[in-house]
Amino acid sequence: MATGITAVVLCGFFAIAATYLLAAHLHPAILISAILLLVATLSTQLLHSFARQKVLSFRPPKATLIAQGFLTYGPFLFLGRAWLGMPGFLAASTLLLLPAALAWPLFAAEIVATDVIVSELGVSPADIAYTTVATILTALVVYGLSRLSELVKEVDDSRAELARLAIAQERLRFARDLHDLLGYSLSAITLKCELAYRLVPRQPDRAQEELTEILQTARQALADVRTVARGYRDMSLAVEASTAESMLSMLGVRTAVSLNCGELPTAADTVLATVLREGLTNMLRHSKAENVEITGDRIGEVVRLSITNDGVGRTGRIPATDATGSSGISNLTARVGEHGGRLSAEIREDGWFALTAEIMLPASEDTLQEQQGALA
Structure with missing residues (x-):
């Protein structure tokens, strides 16, 4: 569910970005190219958001982050303000893929670079401030949702692992108890049976004594088996x-x-x-x-x-x-x-x-x- 929610939110963000492209009244050829670039950026972002989960069978290389950088800043040359929603996703991917010591300085650099690009487009200071806040919020929301879905998956895996460990421990207890309780008894029964077998022709009275001891040992072994099988006596x-x-x-x-x-x-x-x-x-x-x-x-x-x-x-x-x-x-x-x-x-x-x-x-x-x- 967490993974699905994250994917839906990401697709929703990009759907909003698509409406900006449609509202820009671009030439049909440019609009088609922009939509293709948007799909490529979305695919890269999904790859980065689920990079550390088992949803994918591989970890994306750092080269995909560089590719997303080109997809983020390159289209500004011909799309202008219609592409302003993309830098926030690049900033989120930076936080997701890179170590914190490197990610946060790059995050700040990407925000500043976005402000410089916006200022070159001739927008007002108020619009620059709005774009800065929107970029930061988009990055943090995408980063937070991606990390949350990852943590939910880790907790679920840990919970399943705890259940498997509990089962394994019970199996070990059973094996240990069988070895400790029955190993000696069965060995003693085997040795005494061999001795009684040899004594029957020559010393029947001595053989009778050995058989009596074997019977007592067997009864004790049976009680031990019941103890191991139940395993929970005198529980509260x-x-x-x-x-x-x-x-x-x-x-x-x-x-x-x-x-x-x-x-x-x-x-x-x-x-x-x-x-x-x-x-x-x-x-x-x-x-x-x-x-x-x-x-x-x-x-x-x-x-x-x-x-x-x-x-x-x-x-x-x-x-x-x-x-x-x-x-x-x-x-x-x-x-x-x-x-x-x-x-x-x-x-x-x-x-x-x-x-x-x-x-x-x-x-x-x-x-x-x-x-x-x-x-x-």
């Missing part, structure tokens, strides 16, 4: 929400957090924190949200967590849900289901995407006593 919803708010703020996403769940059992707290982390991970991978709302409420023994964002319409696609085969959402659905709850994902009427998890908490002793009293 409040801590995860605070971390998410800080991370999204650094990414430029406006985040509103409202948690009114009270103190939760460890298992329920971990499940909801996992839902929050996975939901935000999917959001960063599949959408370009600018606003996120995280709300948590508790009504009796039911806890409801909702994660909503406005990023669906900006990508033209719906974030992955279990219906599309997303293993992350499918795993969350299964884990929430273990707590007697449900997970839902939908696009609301206002266009926001909502991921909602509801779980049932174990009944407290007071609740059980009230239920028993009601039955009595």
Whole structure:
């Protein structure tokens, strides 16, 4: 969008310049030549405005700036005042392509050169002042819009890179945990199996002891696998929400957090924190949200967590849900289901995407006593 706005503004400036040429009542041959020069200048300016973005597959050489200089000042010889709108674009390109230490002195020199040319055309001092201000404003507006669109692109790329880094870090964690937790256990199982295999014919009692140890080691390895697969035991919803708010703020996403769940059992707290982390991970991978709302409420023994964002319409696609085969959402659905709850994902009427998890908490002793009293 930023790139499109910049291109539209540039084309609008040159359209105004074209009206000046039409109003000058030039000879048809000269008018056609002037229009062609205007198109060439516009093409050069677009090249310079998007020079540092990935819109183009190459960086324009400094020679194009020299070419724009000839396109800017040369036509004054036969077009006169009808060409007064062009120096501002050359000044903007100078700021965009050259280092600041060189660009700003050249910028001032181009403004002065424009004033000299205008004075040679026999205009009044008031017109010279107007032309000077108009040239400076045109240059700064074009420079500002071009830099803004460039920065927007850089922020968008950085945001995508942060999402990729988060995924890579999780993969590294998984690989590291597998190596640290299972490497020793599997090696021990292998060695003990070989030993038991050799002891069976000669020392069956000793082989039985080794098999018992192998069974214990295998059970521990299975527990380690579950630990790695879950990876989020003893997580806190409040801590995860605070971390998410800080991370999204650094990414430029406006985040509103409202948690009114009270103190939760460890298992329920971990499940909801996992839902929050996975939901935000999917959001960063599949959408370009600018606003996120995280709300948590508790009504009796039911806890409801909702994660909503406005990023669906900006990508033209719906974030992955279990219906599309997303293993992350499918795993969350299964884990929430273990707590007697449900997970839902939908696009609301206002266009926001909502991921909602509801779980049932174990009944407290007071609740059980009230239920028993009601039955009595």
